[in-house]
Each structure stands twice: as structure tokens, then as C-alpha cells.
Amino acid sequence: MVSISSVVQMPPRQRLRHKLEFFFDHEIHQLPPAAKAKIIRIQVDIDRLDPLGWLSQQTAEIKTYWSDREGRFDMAGVGATDILHSQSTPDFSTVFSHMQQRLPANASVRYYGGFSFQPGSSLAQQWQEFGTYRFVVPQFEVYAAAGKTYLACNFLLSEDLPYPQQLAALLNQLNQLSFTPEKPSLRLPKVINRQDFPSQWGWQTMLKKALNTLQKDILAKIVLARRSDFLFSQKVEPLSLLMAIQQGHTRLFRFCFQPQAGKAFIGASPERLYHRLGCLLQTEAIAGTRPRGQFLADDQSLGQDLLTSEKDNREHQFVVHSLRESLSQLCKLVGLDQAPALLKLSQVQHLHTACNGILVDGVDDGKILSSLHPTPAVGGYPKQPAREAIEQLEPFERGWYAAPVGWVGHDNTEFAVAIRSGLVVNDQLSLFAGAGIVPGSKPRDEWQEIENKIRAFTTVLNPGQNKRRPLPIDSKIESKIV
Numbered sequence: 001m002v003s004i005s006s007v008v009q010m011p012p013r014q015r016l017r018h019k020l021e022f023f024f025d026h027e028i029h030q031l032p033p034a035a036k037a038k039i040i041r042i043q044v045d046i047d048r049l050d051p052l053g054w055l056s057q058q059t060a061e062i063k064t065y066w067s068d069r070e071g072r073f074d075m076a077g078v079g080a081t082d083i084l085h086s087q088s089t090p091d092f093s094t095v096f097s098h099m100q101q102r103l104p105a106n107a108s109v110r111y112y113g114g115f116s117f118q119p120g121s122s123l124a125q126q127w128q129e130f131g132t133y134r135f136v137v138p139q140f141e142v143y144a145a146a147g148k149t150y151l152a153c154n155f156l157l158s159e160d161l162p163y164p165q166q167l168a169a170l171l172n173q174l175n176q177l178s179f180t181p182e183k184p185s186l187r188l189p190k191v192i193n194r195q196d197f198p199s200q201w202g203w204q205t206m207l208k209k210a211l212n213t214l215q216k217d218i219l220a221k222i223v224l225a226r227r228s229d230f231l232f233s234q235k236v237e238p239l240s241l242l243m244a245i246q247q248g249h250t251r252l253f254r255f256c257f258q259p260q261a262g263k264a265f266i267g268a269s270p271e272r273l274y275h276r277l278g279c280l281l282q283t284e285a286i287a288g289t290r291p292r293g294q295f296l297a298d299d300q301s302l303g304q305d306l307l308t309s310e311k312d313n314r315e316h317q318f319v320v321h322s323l324r325e326s327l328s329q330l331c332k333l334v335g336l337d338q339a340p341a342l343l344k345l346s347q348v349q350h351l352h353t354a355c356n357g358i359l360v361d362g363v364d365d366g367k368i369l370s371s372l373h374p375t376p377a378v379g380g381y382p383k384q385p386a387r388e389a390i391e392q393l394e395p396f397e398r399g400w401y402a403a404p405v406g407w408v409g410h411d412n413t414e415f416a417v418a419i420r421s422g423l424v425v426n427d428q429l430s431l432f433a434g435a436g437i438v439p440g441s442k443p444r445d446e447w448q449e450i451e452n453k454i455r456a457f458t459t460v461l462n463p464g465q466n467k468r469r470p471l472p473i474d475s476k477i478e479s480k481i482v
């Protein structure tokens, strides 16, 4: 028997091992049968540890990272206790209810993952492992919240194996984790080639077609994206790239979904699709863009220009209008900002409108997600013709770009919109970003707008290029009436 004081001083692995052994020896027998069918989480407090840095040192194939925009928690996950994964069209409500059945009433147990942008369409080869949806409960987590760090183990009990064997399997996995004090490497291999899809010339042609359709058709806004492929001199570590693009204290959703070694979808998105806590729903419109200025004065004048731009406000209002439409169906009470404010990020500034609601009884995540996604911030308006036009016009498949990614908890769900994101496959990175096209859009300006949006990535890929003085990154949204 180990005394309490010696347990406190033990390194993380031993502490978790003792707690797991204690659980299997004593506590498991008192568990009600209903609890045995759900995910069980055993966790210990550990000394402060950066979850992302820790994750980058793990050798596991399956890795998951999620960092909350509001700074509520950071989760670095290794392995998978449960995986929901499919290549076919999902029924959203069934996917969510499957997760809910296995989630215990423990707020920190979550499924992490997402859906593809067009879950109704087949997936290109490079997105197969991600599927039309993929959600994972990590086997082990380094989890940081409210100034504390934890090491946690999640597991499902099996009825077919004796408990000692199940414990032994978990301890074996625990032994594979690494806890080295070394600082993770931020070094990225050299970029040896960049190719854009479409090319700048192809973009002009594509936008001409889109602008023609906007004139003739019922389509009022379409968001078109570009893919920029980077080839590195050697394999690139997705988490090193994610660490490298962490700039200042910008409030972003940062994520990495790595279903297998050498393949990961990473990103740092400013945009929330929705957050649900019980019946409280939070969503937002983010659309309309200017770069950040070099100096405070031109930064402010770019912001002012954005707030008063007729074209950007038009782009923005399609999103607001569509949110209003969706929330009028989903909610019994809706609150919306009266006018857009500026959201300042490290490289660009956007128009932002916050939107909240109280859900009608019985509205589940499946209904919320299928009603909101894709918002006209990443799809277009009206939604269906916009989706079809995107499929026709874009020369690549979006896969998980601009799709809902996030987590599902016991009575709490959050999805971000997976923009400012990239797919890493061994020595290649495909970066994605798009721009809202409305009548009056100029192909060259929209090309540049996208270039600005991926600058958080491109500055770290080409060190020395695009250097500019960092301006204050305002974490709060500057309220101004247009």
C-alpha cells in the first residue's frame, strides 16, 4: 500500500497508474451497471505542462488536439478509446445520440472531431481517413483548465475480458507515453515548392463565371476557396507547424486531428459555428475582411473602411440573415448584435456579429448543426445553390476545410468552422482559405484577401518574408456602430 504523501510526489505516470490500480481493485465493484456502459475517466493533477508541447513528443499514431477560443481548456489526446467514423452520408442526429449514450455526466469527457464540408458527397483519397465524420475519445489526455493540468485516462469496460487484463492493457498503453522535460522543436523543414489551385489566372476565370451566375441566378453570395500546396524538403511535423503559427494571444480555436501517422488536419480558426450549453445557444457571423495595418493609424483607418464598406457589409449581412432564419426555427428567444463590430486577428480584421438564443425543447445538436452548416460565411446564399456552385467551380475537394470541427460533451457542444486550416501529408501541406464573392467583388482583391488570410501560415513557411511590426491583437471585439 502506498501512502498518500508519496503518491503526491510521484511523477505523472506513476500517479495515474496507482489511481487506475485502485479503481480496478476497489471502486469498480461499486459502479452501478449503467455507469459501466459509459466511458470512465480516471485523472490525476500534474505539474503545469503545455499540452501541445507534450503531444508533439508522443510517438502515438492517433493524436488529437483542441484548444478552446475562450481559453477555457486545452486538450492534448493520445490514442482512441472510442472512434465513430464513416465514409457515407451521416444522419446527424444518430451520430450525436450515439455519442450521448456513451458520455458520462463528467464535463471533461468529450468526443473530439468533425464532419466533412459536404457530408453528402464522396470523399477524395486524401480525406478518406477523416471520413464524412470522425469523432474520437482519446485514450490519454493532458488536459489544462482553470490554471490546473491533469493527466487523464478514458476507457470503456469490456464484458468479454477479465478486469485484470483490461487494467494491464491500459497500463501497457500508459507506459508508451513520454514525459521528457525537453522543449519541443519548432524547427520546420524548408519549403521547396508552392503551387496554387487554381492559379491566379484560373482564379480570374473562376470568378468571372461566379459573377455571371450571381447576376443571372437566384444565387446572391458564393464563397470560393483556394488551395495552396507546399512541398517541404522533408516530412513536416503537423504539431510543430501548429506551434509555429501560434502568434501573440489571438483568441482562436486551434486544432489538430491526426487519424494516422503522417496525416493530420490542423488549423487556427477565429470562427465559431455554435456553442451549446444545455438549451443556451451561441453563434456568430464573421464575414468582411481587411488586412491589419502596419501602424496603428493605418490599421484604424483600414478598420473604419471595413465598417463602412457597402460591399463587405453586404457580404456580412447574408450570414446574419441566414443565422436569423435558422435561429427563428431552432430557438424560442433570439438576441443579435445590432451592428457588426471589428474582430482584430494577427493578420486580418473582420466584421463580427454575435448571436445568441434559447433553444426550443427537443432541438438537438443534429438539428442545430444541419440547420447552421454551412453558413453563408463559408458556403453562400441561398445555401443549396451555393453548395452546388462550389462543387462545380472549385478545382479541388474541400474535404474538412470549412467544415464543422469541435467537441461533444455530456450536455455541452462546440463546433468551430475549420477555416485557416491545412492538411499535412508527410512532406506536403495543403492550405485552404476562401473569400465571399458578391456582385462587385474584384478577382484580384479577393485573391489578395485570401493571401492575407493564410499569412499566419505563410510567414512561418517562408521566414523573413512578409515581416511586419506586430500590432496589438485585441482580444475583445471593438464595438462600433456602422
Ligand SMILES: C=C(O[C@@H]1C=C(C(=O)O)C=C[C@H]1O)C(=O)O
Pocket: 223, 225, 271, 286, 287, 288, 289, 315, 350, 377, 378, 402, 419, 420, 432, 433, 434, 435, 436, 437, 453
Ligand atoms: C472562407 C474563409 O473566411 C470567411 C470569409 C470572409 C470574407 O470573405 O470576408 C471572412 C471570414 C470568413 O467568414 C476562410 O478563411 O477560408
Ligand SMILES: [Mg+2]
Pocket: 287, 288, 289, 315, 435, 436, 449
Ligand atoms: Mg470577404
